[in-house]
Amino acid sequence: MNVWLLALLGGVLIGLSSAALLLFNGRIAGISGIVYSLVKRPDWSEWAWRLAFVVGLMGAGGMAMRLLGQSTASPAGTRTLLLAGLLVGFGTSMGSGCTSGHGVCGLGRLSRRSLVAVITFMTTAIITVFVMRHLSGGAA
Amino acid sequence: MIRLLVALLSGAMFGVGLAVSQMTDPTVVLGFLDMFGQFNPALAFVLGGAVGTTTTAFHFILRRSKPVFADQFQTPTACTVDRPLLLGAAIFGVGWGLAGYCPGPALVGAAGGVGTAMMFLPAMVAGGLLHRIGRNALANRH
Numbered sequence: 001m002n003v004w005l006l007a008l009l010g011g012v013l014i015g016l017s018s019a020a021l022l023l024f025n026g027r028i029a030g031i032s033g034i035v036y037s038l039v040k041r042p043d044w045s046e047w048a049w050r051l052a053f054v055v056g057l058m059g060a061g062g063m064a065m066r067l068l069g070q071s072t073a074s075p076a077g078t079r080t081l082l083l084a085g086l087l088v089g090f091g092t093s094m095g096s097g098c099t100s101g102h103g104v105c106g107l108g109r110l111s112r113r114s115l116v117a118v119i120t121f122m123t124t125a126i127i128t129v130f131v132m133r134h135l136s137g138g139a140a
Numbered sequence: 141m142i143r144l145l146v147a148l149l150s151g152a153m154f155g156v157g158l159a160v161s162q163m164t165d166p167t168v169v170l171g172f173l174d175m176f177g178q179f180n181p182a183l184a185f186v187l188g189g190a191v192g193t194t195t196t197a198f199h200f201i202l203r204r205s206k207p208v209f210a211d212q213f214q215t216p217t218a219c220t221v222d223r224p225l226l227l228g229a230a231i232f233g234v235g236w237g238l239a240g241y242c243p244g245p246a247l248v249g250a251a252g253g254v255g256t257a258m259m260f261l262p263a264m265v266a267g268g269l270l271h272r273i274g275r276n277a278l279a280n281r282h
Contacts, residue, residue, distance in 0.1 A: 003162075007182045010161020011189025017153035018190070019197035024146040026207030026214050029154060032243045036268040052144045053151035054247065061155020062251025065164055074166035074256040076239045085246075085260040087235030089267020092243060094275075095228025096216070099242040100154075102229070103187060108194025109202070109215060116221045121233035122173075128237025129173040 018105050025049065030101025031057070032092035095121075143209050155248050161186040164248050166240025166256070173237055235267075 018029040027049070034050045065071070076084060092098040095117055097106060102121075106114020162168045163186055171180030206212055236242050241249065241260050249257025 003182065004185050007161045007185035008189040010157045010159070010163070011186035011191075012193050013153055013157030013160060014186070015190040015193025015197065017150045017157060018194050019201060020146065020153070021150040022198060022207070022213070022215075023201045023204075024208045024210075025143050025150075026210040026212055027147075028215055029150065031154075031247070032268065035243060035247070035265065036272060039265070039269060040272075049143055049147040052147040053154075056148040056151025056153075057155040057244070058151075058247050058251035059155070060152035061159050061164070061248030062253070064156045064159035065248065065252030065254075068159055070159060070162070070164055070252065071254055072165040072167055073254055074239045074241060074260070075170070076166075076256065078259060081239050081256055081259045082263045084235040084239035084241065085263025086267035086270070087231050087238070088242065088246075088260075089235075089264040089269070090271045091228045091230070091232030091235060091267075093228070093268040093271035094224050095230075095232055096218070096225065098232060098244070099236075100244055104190045104194055105198075106216075107191045108198040110195070111216070111219075113216075113219060113221055113225055117225055117229040120226055120229035121236065124230045124233030125173045125237035126175050126233075128234045129170055130176055132238070133174055133177055 014100075014104055015108070018100070018108065021053075022105075028101060028105045029053070030097050030105060032089075032098040033096070033101060036089075036093055091121075146209065154244065155251075157190075158244055158248050159252070161189075164245045164252065164254075164257075166245070166249075169242075169245070170237075170240040173240075 021027050021029045034053055038050050102114040102117040158164050168180060168182050172183035239260055246257050246261050246264055250261045
Protein backbone atom coordinates (compact mmCIF):
# COMPACT_ATOMS: atom_id res chain seq x y z
CA MET A 1 0.00 0.00 0.00
CA ASN A 2 1.00 3.58 -0.62
CA VAL A 3 3.22 4.95 2.16
CA TRP A 4 1.19 8.17 2.63
CA LEU A 5 -2.02 6.17 2.83
CA LEU A 6 -0.44 3.94 5.50
CA ALA A 7 0.67 7.01 7.44
CA LEU A 8 -2.86 8.40 7.31
CA LEU A 9 -4.39 5.03 8.22
CA GLY A 10 -2.00 4.60 11.17
CA GLY A 11 -2.88 8.12 12.31
CA VAL A 12 -6.61 7.34 12.18
CA LEU A 13 -6.00 4.16 14.24
CA ILE A 14 -4.14 6.25 16.85
CA GLY A 15 -7.01 8.74 16.89
CA LEU A 16 -9.65 6.00 17.24
CA SER A 17 -7.69 4.39 20.07
CA SER A 18 -7.60 7.72 21.94
CA ALA A 19 -11.31 8.29 21.24
CA ALA A 20 -12.20 4.82 22.59
CA LEU A 21 -10.27 5.39 25.84
CA LEU A 22 -12.07 8.71 26.36
CA LEU A 23 -15.53 7.42 25.37
CA PHE A 24 -15.48 4.26 27.47
CA ASN A 25 -13.15 5.07 30.38
CA GLY A 26 -13.15 8.88 30.37
CA ARG A 27 -9.35 8.95 30.18
CA ILE A 28 -6.78 10.75 28.04
CA ALA A 29 -4.29 8.55 26.15
CA GLY A 30 -1.17 10.45 27.21
CA ILE A 31 1.62 7.93 26.99
CA SER A 32 4.33 9.77 28.95
CA GLY A 33 2.03 10.39 31.92
CA ILE A 34 0.73 6.82 31.81
CA VAL A 35 4.25 5.41 31.94
CA TYR A 36 5.66 7.61 34.74
CA SER A 37 2.68 7.16 37.03
CA LEU A 38 2.98 3.38 36.55
CA VAL A 39 6.13 3.41 38.62
CA LYS A 40 4.58 5.04 41.68
CA ARG A 41 0.86 4.66 42.12
CA PRO A 42 -0.66 3.66 45.43
CA ASP A 43 -4.20 3.17 44.10
CA TRP A 44 -4.52 -0.28 42.54
CA SER A 45 -7.26 0.43 39.97
CA GLU A 46 -5.48 3.58 38.76
CA TRP A 47 -2.33 1.57 38.33
CA ALA A 48 -3.96 -1.42 36.64
CA TRP A 49 -5.54 0.36 33.66
CA ARG A 50 -2.26 2.09 32.90
CA LEU A 51 -0.43 -1.21 32.98
CA ALA A 52 -3.09 -2.75 30.69
CA PHE A 53 -2.66 0.13 28.22
CA VAL A 54 1.14 -0.24 28.15
CA VAL A 55 0.92 -4.04 27.82
CA GLY A 56 -1.45 -3.64 24.85
CA LEU A 57 0.71 -0.93 23.30
CA MET A 58 3.97 -2.87 23.59
CA GLY A 59 2.49 -6.29 22.86
CA ALA A 60 0.48 -5.41 19.77
CA GLY A 61 2.86 -2.69 18.57
CA GLY A 62 5.92 -4.91 18.92
CA MET A 63 4.14 -7.73 17.11
CA ALA A 64 3.02 -5.39 14.32
CA MET A 65 6.61 -4.22 13.85
CA ARG A 66 7.80 -7.79 13.45
CA LEU A 67 4.99 -8.63 11.00
CA LEU A 68 5.77 -5.51 8.97
CA GLY A 69 9.48 -6.33 9.05
CA GLN A 70 10.40 -3.06 10.77
CA SER A 71 13.71 -2.91 12.56
CA THR A 72 15.25 0.42 11.62
CA ALA A 73 17.37 1.79 14.43
CA SER A 74 17.99 5.41 15.38
CA PRO A 75 21.11 6.89 13.76
CA ALA A 76 22.10 8.33 17.16
CA GLY A 77 25.04 6.82 19.04
CA THR A 78 24.85 5.39 22.56
CA ARG A 79 25.70 8.57 24.45
CA THR A 80 23.30 10.66 22.35
CA LEU A 81 20.55 8.08 22.87
CA LEU A 82 20.95 8.14 26.64
CA LEU A 83 21.03 11.95 26.73
CA ALA A 84 18.01 12.12 24.41
CA GLY A 85 16.13 9.65 26.61
CA LEU A 86 16.80 11.70 29.74
CA LEU A 87 15.69 14.91 28.01
CA VAL A 88 12.51 13.34 26.59
CA GLY A 89 11.64 11.84 29.99
CA PHE A 90 12.38 15.00 31.98
CA GLY A 91 10.77 17.33 29.44
CA THR A 92 7.54 15.37 28.96
CA SER A 93 7.09 15.06 32.73
CA MET A 94 7.74 18.78 33.29
CA GLY A 95 5.60 19.83 30.31
CA SER A 96 2.78 17.42 31.29
CA GLY A 97 2.66 15.56 27.99
CA CYS A 98 4.22 14.33 24.78
CA THR A 99 3.13 13.81 21.18
CA SER A 100 0.15 11.71 22.28
CA GLY A 101 -1.15 13.67 25.27
CA HIS A 102 -0.60 17.16 23.88
CA GLY A 103 -0.51 16.33 20.17
CA VAL A 104 -3.22 13.76 19.48
CA CYS A 105 -5.50 14.28 22.51
CA GLY A 106 -4.81 17.90 23.52
CA LEU A 107 -5.29 19.27 20.01
CA GLY A 108 -8.41 17.09 19.75
CA ARG A 109 -9.79 18.82 22.85
CA LEU A 110 -8.87 22.21 21.35
CA SER A 111 -6.65 22.91 24.38
CA ARG A 112 -4.63 26.12 24.11
CA ARG A 113 -1.95 24.73 26.46
CA SER A 114 -1.50 21.72 24.20
CA LEU A 115 -1.32 23.84 21.05
CA VAL A 116 1.43 25.95 22.62
CA ALA A 117 3.25 22.78 23.78
CA VAL A 118 3.08 21.18 20.32
CA ILE A 119 4.39 24.32 18.59
CA THR A 120 7.19 24.55 21.19
CA PHE A 121 8.42 20.95 20.97
CA MET A 122 8.10 20.85 17.18
CA THR A 123 10.19 24.02 16.96
CA THR A 124 13.00 22.88 19.27
CA ALA A 125 13.03 19.44 17.59
CA ILE A 126 13.36 21.00 14.13
CA ILE A 127 16.13 23.33 15.36
CA THR A 128 17.94 20.37 16.98
CA VAL A 129 17.85 18.32 13.77
CA PHE A 130 19.00 21.35 11.79
CA VAL A 131 21.98 21.89 14.09
CA MET A 132 22.88 18.18 14.13
CA ARG A 133 22.58 17.60 10.40
CA HIS A 134 23.53 20.88 8.80
CA LEU A 135 25.73 22.78 11.24
CA SER A 136 27.72 20.26 13.26
CA GLY A 137 27.68 17.37 10.78
CA GLY A 138 26.71 15.12 13.68
CA ALA A 139 25.56 11.51 13.67
CA ALA A 140 21.80 12.11 13.52
CA MET B 141 -12.62 -5.39 34.63
CA ILE B 142 -14.24 -4.03 31.50
CA ARG B 143 -12.19 -0.84 31.88
CA LEU B 144 -8.99 -2.86 31.91
CA LEU B 145 -10.06 -4.56 28.68
CA VAL B 146 -10.79 -1.16 27.09
CA ALA B 147 -7.36 0.11 28.16
CA LEU B 148 -5.66 -3.03 26.81
CA LEU B 149 -7.42 -2.81 23.44
CA SER B 150 -6.93 0.94 23.20
CA GLY B 151 -3.20 0.50 23.89
CA ALA B 152 -3.06 -2.28 21.30
CA MET B 153 -4.74 -0.15 18.64
CA PHE B 154 -2.41 2.75 19.45
CA GLY B 155 0.64 0.48 19.12
CA VAL B 156 -0.50 -0.96 15.79
CA GLY B 157 -1.22 2.59 14.57
CA LEU B 158 2.32 3.68 15.45
CA ALA B 159 3.85 0.70 13.62
CA VAL B 160 1.60 0.98 10.54
CA SER B 161 2.33 4.70 10.23
CA GLN B 162 6.08 4.02 10.58
CA MET B 163 6.42 6.34 13.57
CA THR B 164 8.40 3.50 15.14
CA ASP B 165 11.13 4.18 12.56
CA PRO B 166 13.26 7.05 13.94
CA THR B 167 14.66 7.82 10.47
CA VAL B 168 11.13 8.64 9.22
CA VAL B 169 10.52 10.90 12.25
CA LEU B 170 13.90 12.64 11.86
CA GLY B 171 13.14 13.01 8.15
CA PHE B 172 10.05 15.03 9.03
CA LEU B 173 11.94 17.18 11.51
CA ASP B 174 14.63 17.85 8.89
CA MET B 175 12.63 20.72 7.36
CA PHE B 176 15.66 22.24 5.70
CA GLY B 177 17.12 19.03 4.31
CA GLN B 178 15.68 15.73 3.04
CA PHE B 179 12.17 16.54 4.26
CA ASN B 180 9.84 13.53 4.63
CA PRO B 181 6.22 14.66 5.22
CA ALA B 182 4.95 11.28 6.56
CA LEU B 183 4.51 12.54 10.15
CA ALA B 184 2.17 15.29 8.94
CA PHE B 185 -0.15 12.62 7.49
CA VAL B 186 -0.03 10.65 10.76
CA LEU B 187 -0.73 13.68 12.92
CA GLY B 188 -3.36 14.86 10.45
CA GLY B 189 -5.16 11.50 10.53
CA ALA B 190 -4.94 11.26 14.32
CA VAL B 191 -5.91 14.84 15.17
CA GLY B 192 -8.64 14.88 12.51
CA THR B 193 -10.12 11.79 14.15
CA THR B 194 -9.83 13.00 17.75
CA THR B 195 -11.13 16.51 17.00
CA THR B 196 -14.25 15.05 15.40
CA ALA B 197 -14.76 12.22 17.90
CA PHE B 198 -13.97 14.22 21.08
CA HIS B 199 -16.49 16.87 20.03
CA PHE B 200 -19.28 14.30 20.28
CA ILE B 201 -17.84 12.28 23.18
CA LEU B 202 -17.40 15.28 25.50
CA ARG B 203 -21.04 16.27 24.94
CA ARG B 204 -22.04 13.18 26.91
CA SER B 205 -22.67 13.62 30.61
CA LYS B 206 -20.27 10.78 31.42
CA PRO B 207 -18.16 8.01 29.84
CA VAL B 208 -19.74 4.61 29.13
CA PHE B 209 -17.90 2.67 31.86
CA ALA B 210 -16.90 5.41 34.33
CA ASP B 211 -18.55 8.11 36.43
CA GLN B 212 -16.83 11.10 34.92
CA PHE B 213 -14.43 12.35 32.27
CA GLN B 214 -10.96 12.98 33.71
CA THR B 215 -9.48 15.50 31.32
CA PRO B 216 -6.70 17.91 32.35
CA THR B 217 -7.99 20.96 34.21
CA ALA B 218 -4.98 23.28 33.85
CA CYS B 219 -5.60 25.95 31.25
CA THR B 220 -2.89 28.57 31.63
CA VAL B 221 0.33 28.50 29.63
CA ASP B 222 3.03 28.51 32.31
CA ARG B 223 6.79 28.19 32.50
CA PRO B 224 6.97 24.42 33.22
CA LEU B 225 4.81 23.77 30.13
CA LEU B 226 7.04 25.84 27.84
CA LEU B 227 10.36 24.73 29.31
CA GLY B 228 9.30 21.08 29.50
CA ALA B 229 8.04 21.04 25.91
CA ALA B 230 11.23 22.75 24.73
CA ILE B 231 13.44 20.17 26.51
CA PHE B 232 11.33 17.31 25.15
CA GLY B 233 11.74 18.65 21.60
CA VAL B 234 15.53 18.71 21.88
CA GLY B 235 15.59 15.06 23.01
CA TRP B 236 13.12 14.09 20.28
CA GLY B 237 15.30 15.74 17.63
CA LEU B 238 18.47 14.06 18.95
CA ALA B 239 17.21 10.47 18.70
CA GLY B 240 13.92 10.48 16.76
CA TYR B 241 12.03 8.81 19.62
CA CYS B 242 9.09 10.17 21.57
CA PRO B 243 7.58 8.03 24.37
CA GLY B 244 5.08 5.89 22.38
CA PRO B 245 7.45 4.81 19.60
CA ALA B 246 10.21 4.20 22.18
CA LEU B 247 7.97 1.70 24.04
CA VAL B 248 6.86 -0.02 20.83
CA GLY B 249 10.37 -0.03 19.33
CA ALA B 250 11.78 -1.61 22.50
CA ALA B 251 9.04 -4.27 22.40
CA GLY B 252 9.85 -4.84 18.72
CA GLY B 253 13.44 -5.61 19.68
CA VAL B 254 15.13 -2.51 18.24
CA GLY B 255 18.39 -1.99 20.15
CA THR B 256 18.41 1.82 20.08
CA ALA B 257 14.86 1.96 21.49
CA MET B 258 15.83 -0.51 24.23
CA MET B 259 18.68 1.82 25.17
CA PHE B 260 16.57 4.98 24.96
CA LEU B 261 13.61 3.69 27.01
CA PRO B 262 15.25 3.23 30.44
CA ALA B 263 16.93 6.65 30.12
CA MET B 264 13.52 8.16 29.30
CA VAL B 265 11.82 6.58 32.31
CA ALA B 266 14.74 7.71 34.49
CA GLY B 267 14.37 11.27 33.18
CA GLY B 268 10.63 11.31 33.91
CA LEU B 269 11.11 9.96 37.43
CA LEU B 270 14.00 12.35 38.06
CA HIS B 271 11.70 15.27 37.32
CA ARG B 272 8.91 13.89 39.52
CA ILE B 273 11.26 13.25 42.44
CA GLY B 274 12.76 16.75 42.11
CA ARG B 275 9.33 18.36 41.87
CA ASN B 276 8.04 16.52 44.94
CA ALA B 277 11.17 17.37 46.92
CA LEU B 278 10.73 21.06 46.05
CA ALA B 279 7.03 20.95 46.91
CA ASN B 280 7.75 19.39 50.32
CA ARG B 281 10.24 22.11 51.19
CA HIS B 282 7.64 24.87 50.90
